[in-house]
Amino acid sequence: MVSILNQALFRMFKEMETKRHELNYLFWECTTRCNLNCRHCGSDCSKDSSYKDMPLDDFLKALDTIESPSENFTVVLTGGEPLLRKDIEICGREIRKRGMRWSMVSNGYLYDSEKHISLLNAGLGALTISIDGLENSHNWLRNNDKSFERVDTAIGLAANSSRLNFDVVTCVNKRNIQELESIREYLIKKAVKAWRLFTIVPIGRAKEDDEMFLTENQFVELMDFISKSRTRKDIDVKFSCEGFVGKYELKVRDSYFFCRAGINIGSILIDGSISACPNIDRTFKQGNIYTDNFFTVWQTKYDLFRNRSWTKTGQCAECKDYKNCQGNGFHYWHGEKKNVLVCHNQQIEMI
Amino acid sequence: MIGGIKVVDNLLSGGKVFASAISLLDKFTYNEFLLLNLLTIIAIRNKMKNWKRKIIGGLCLTSIAFVFQACYGTPQDFGSDLLIEGEVKAKATGLPIKGIRVSIADNIQYTNTDDNGKFSFYIERSRSLSFRFSDIEANQNSQFINKDTLLTINNSVLNSAQPKVFLNIELENK
Numbered sequence: 451m452v453s454i455l456n457q458a459l460f461r462m463f464k465e466m467e468t469k470r471h472e473l474n475y476l477f478w479e480c481t482t483r484c485n486l487n488c489r490h491c492g493s494d495c496s497k498d499s500s501y502k503d504m505p506l507d508d509f510l511k512a513l514d515t516i517e518s519p520s521e522n523f524t525v526v527l528t529g530g531e532p533l534l535r536k537d538i539e540i541c542g543r544e545i546r547k548r549g550m551r552w553s554m555v556s557n558g559y560l561y562d563s564e565k566h567i568s569l570l571n572a573g574l575g576a577l578t579i580s581i582d583g584l585e586n587s588h589n590w591l592r593n594n595d596k597s598f599e600r601v602d603t604a605i606g607l608a609a610n611s612s613r614l615n616f617d618v619v620t621c622v623n624k625r626n627i628q629e630l631e632s633i634r635e636y637l638i639k640k641a642v643k644a645w646r647l648f649t650i651v652p653i654g655r656a657k658e659d660d661e662m663f664l665t666e667n668q669f670v671e672l673m674d675f676i677s678k679s680r681t682r683k684d685i686d687v688k689f690s691c692e693g694f695v696g697k698y699e700l701k702v703r704d705s706y707f708f709c710r711a712g713i714n715i716g717s718i719l720i721d722g723s724i725s726a727c728p729n730i731d732r733t734f735k736q737g738n739i740y741t742d743n744f745f746t747v748w749q750t751k752y753d754l755f756r757n758r759s760w761t762k763t764g765q766c767a768e769c770k771d772y773k774n775c776q777g778n779g780f781h782y783w784h785g786e787k788k789n790v791l792v793c794h795n796q797q798i799e800m801i
Numbered sequence: 802m803i804g805g806i807k808v809v810d811n812l813l814s815g816g817k818v819f820a821s822a823i824s825l826l827d828k829f830t831y832n833e834f835l836l837l838n839l840l841t842i843i844a845i846r847n848k849m850k851n852w853k854r855k856i857i858g859g860l861c862l863t864s865i866a867f868v869f870q871a872c873y874g875t876p877q878d879f880g881s882d883l884l885i886e887g888e889v890k891a892k893a894t895g896l897p898i899k900g901i902r903v904s905i906a907d908n909i910q911y912t913n914t915d916d917n918g919k920f921s922f923y924i925e926r927s928r929s930l931s932f933r934f935s936d937i938e939a940n941q942n943s944q945f946i947n948k949d950t951l952l953t954i955n956n957s958v959l960n961s962a963q964p965k966v967f968l969n970i971e972l973e974n975k
Contacts, residue, residue, distance in 0.1 A: 466854050475871055526874045546884075546923070549963055553875035567910050571922035575878025611909075613925040615876040644876065690872040705869070715871045727871050779872060 457774055460706045468713050468756050473748050474520040475710070477717035478509055479728050480541065481530040485559050487593045490582075490621050490656045499530065501720045506541050512718055512744040513548065524576065525552045528728055530720075533560040542572035551575045553615075558604030559597060566607040576615040577608050578646075583626035584633060590625065602640075609641040617644035619690070624661045627668050630675050637685060644686045647676060651692075651729060652791055653784060669797045676702040693782065693794040694775035711780040712736075712755020716748055724748070726755055729781045755780065764789025771795055880962075883954070886921040887968030889914050889934060891945065898945065898972060900938035906931040913937070926964065929953045934970055945972035 482499040484491075513525070525545050532538055532554050545552040553576035554569070561579070569577075582591040585598040592598075608616045618637055620626070626633070630647075637645055649669065650662040664672060673695060679687035680702070689695065689702035691709065699706050711726035719725055723735040724747045734754060737747035754760060761777025766789075769775070775795065777783065782791040870876050889901045897918025904911035905924060912922045924930070930952045936945040948970065958964050 463854070470854070475869075475874065475877070477871070477874065522877055522879060524875075524878050526871070528874070551878040551880050553878050555873070555875055563909075570910055570924075571912055573882065573884075573923040575880060575882065576875040578875040613882060615878055617876055648872070691869070692872040708869070710869060710871070714869070715874075727873060729873055781872075 457706065460708075461773065464708055467708075467710070471713050471748075471752070471756060472520050473516065473714065473716050473745075474523050475526065475715045476513075476524070477526045477528050477715070477728050478504075479529060479717065479719045480504055480509070480527050480532055480538075481535055482720045483534045484529060484531045484557075485534060486531070486557055486597065488557075488655070489591050489593060489659060490623065490650045490662050491654050499720075503535055504718075504720055504722070506537060506544060508722070508739065509541075509718060510544055510548075512739040513545070513550070515743050515745040516748075517745060519548075519550055523550050525550055527552060527554040529555075531557055531559070533565065539568050539572035542569065542574055546573040553577060555580075556604070557592070557597075558601035559594075561600075561604035561607065563603075563607060566604075566611070570611065570613060574614065578617055578619055579604050579608060580619045580621070581605065581633070581637075582621050582623070584629050584636065587626045587629060591621070591623070605637075605640050605642060609643070616642070617646055618642050619646045619648060621648045621650050622664060622672055623650055624664065624668070627664065627671065630672075634679060634685065634687065642685060644688075646688055646690050647672065648690045648692060649792070649794075651781060653729070664797075666797045666800045669794070670801045673698045673702055673798065691779070693778045693792065694771065696771060696795040696798050698798065699774075707775065709776070709779045712752040718744065726752075727781055731781075731784045731787075734780075734783075760787075761790070763787075765793060765796070766790055769793075881926045882923045883926045883959075884921065884923050884963070884965040885930075885968065886965065887919070887970060889918045889920070889970045889972060892971040892973045898936075900936075901945070901972070902933075902935045902937045904933050904935070906933070926959060927954070928959065932968070934972060936972070944975040946975050948972055 481503040482501050483503070527538070527541065533556055535541065542552050552574060554574060555578045558579040579601060581601050582588050588598045588601065589595050605618060608614055620633060622630070634645065649664055649672070650656050652663065656662045673689070676687055676689050677698060679685070688704065689698075691703065691707060694707040695702060711730060715726050717725045717728055718739055719728060719732070719735070722739040723732065724737040724739060724742065724744055725732070725735045736751040737744075758776045761783065762772060766772055766777050778790050778793060784791055887903070889898050890896060891898055897914070899914050899916050899918060901914040901918070902911055903914065903920050903922075908924065910922065910924055912920050914920045932950045932952060933947060934950070935947045950968070950970065952966065952968070954964070954966060958966065
């Protein structure tokens with residue numbers, strides 16, 4: 451009963467947040483170059499991206515259109531691998547000059563002691579580094595023999611910085627699901643305080659590789675692992691906000707599922723496209739910084755993100771949980787958008 | 802109307818609404834007073850909306866309803882840092898010194914002064930900081946004596962949205 455009331459209140463809260471649509475989280479896809487060639491990459495990034503890095507000035511012009519940025523407004527530098535940009539510290543300082551904060555998602559390969567210091571000096575405030583298993587399975591997924599050694603150094607540096615709001619993310623797949631307990635123990639030893647787990651989206655390079663995707667049984671195993679790990683005090687383990695997980699809601703994360711793409715989360719992509727999370731189908735773009743005023747687009751467009759009734763199609767059309775789920779994560783709508791790519795709740799209920 | 806908006810803020814934060822309103826009659830024209838009333842109503846409505854949002858967000862037992870991270874993004878940054886800027890000069894000549902290392906006790910971070918003797922870096926917010934200025938390029942510079950400086954930061958700086966401190970440092974020759 452309490453749970454039903456809570457969920458009803460949360461739906462009201464989501465409606466209010468949607469109506470308010472305060473921008474407080476902006477991804478900047480500052481490069482699509484990458485120094486790794488990961489098997490699960492949703493963006494098909496490579497060393498030789500067809501796009502040049504976006505010039506900092508172009509991004510700043512768009513950023514400067516934001517009127518009265520919200521409290522805790524953060525620019526999240528993502529890629530590709532942001533550390534391939536030589537001017538990353540200059541980018542960070544320019545963002546901070548505007549009274550905004552910045553953070554970064556990195557594969558950790560280039561994150562050494564010197565880089566750690568220069569990024570902190572430039573006002574980096576939050577960082578996410580991905581590790582996808584113990585040495586063998588991480589290196590396998592990353593397609594690079596030195597990848598684990600490098601990310602191990604990066605995690606050690608970041609986890610010991612009291613300034614950084616730092617977490618580690620792991621994409622769970624058929625190879626590493628049996629290692630989750632060992633990874634957790636490894637992270638605790640490295641003094642990591644927060645660990646987020648994902649599944650892999652069937653897009654980009656991952657699409658054709660069955661080893662990337664969990665079976666229904668394995669997905670439930672993952673939910674149980676997270677749920678059990680959350681009773682521990684030494685590390686905060688959670689499932690990412692990628693999708694609605696029915697009976698596991700609140701057991702695997704702090705809050706009910708709420709996909710904030712286009713509601714609180716915006717993005718400026720490598721070609722200047724204005725959208726929400728970078729892994730969302732690019733046909734959902736709402737404008738382009740080279741032709742539109744970024745903040746005007748944020749304030750006046752994004753209808754498909756803020757009214758998701760169009761997702762009540764395919765298997766979502768008759769779903770009893772639709773009102774709480776609203777079509778799962780926005781990034782699960784690709785191509786023709788006639789059906790959601792993955793339904794986490796269905797995977798759970800099939801067992 | 803900037804003054805008017807300030808008055809609305811004062812009206813909302815203070816308790817003497819009626820007395821303030823009466824005194825306003827002398828300060829504004831009738832049209833301005835009507836506009837002021839409208840602004841007051843809008844401000845109250847907005848504040849109430851925000852309260853409603855906070856109450857509902859809190860009631861649904863999601864204490865972190867207002868704190869989130871995108872599924873493929875980073876945690877949010879709550880800005881617990883401080884910008885330290887400064888300039889290092891030679892006491893004898895008043896000229897800027899480049900290549901002086903600025904470091905903080907018990908902290909991995911450091912930076913070096915540039916060609917103009919200037920430095921700038923963000924560090925974790927703290928009430929008291931112990932800096933060291935060291936001549937790491939003694940052969941190139943004039944062999945300056947290292948200097949330790951304890952900086953105590955007052956509450957008004959620490960509690961500001963973008964805390965910033967500027968240090969003027971003079972180094973003596975060896």
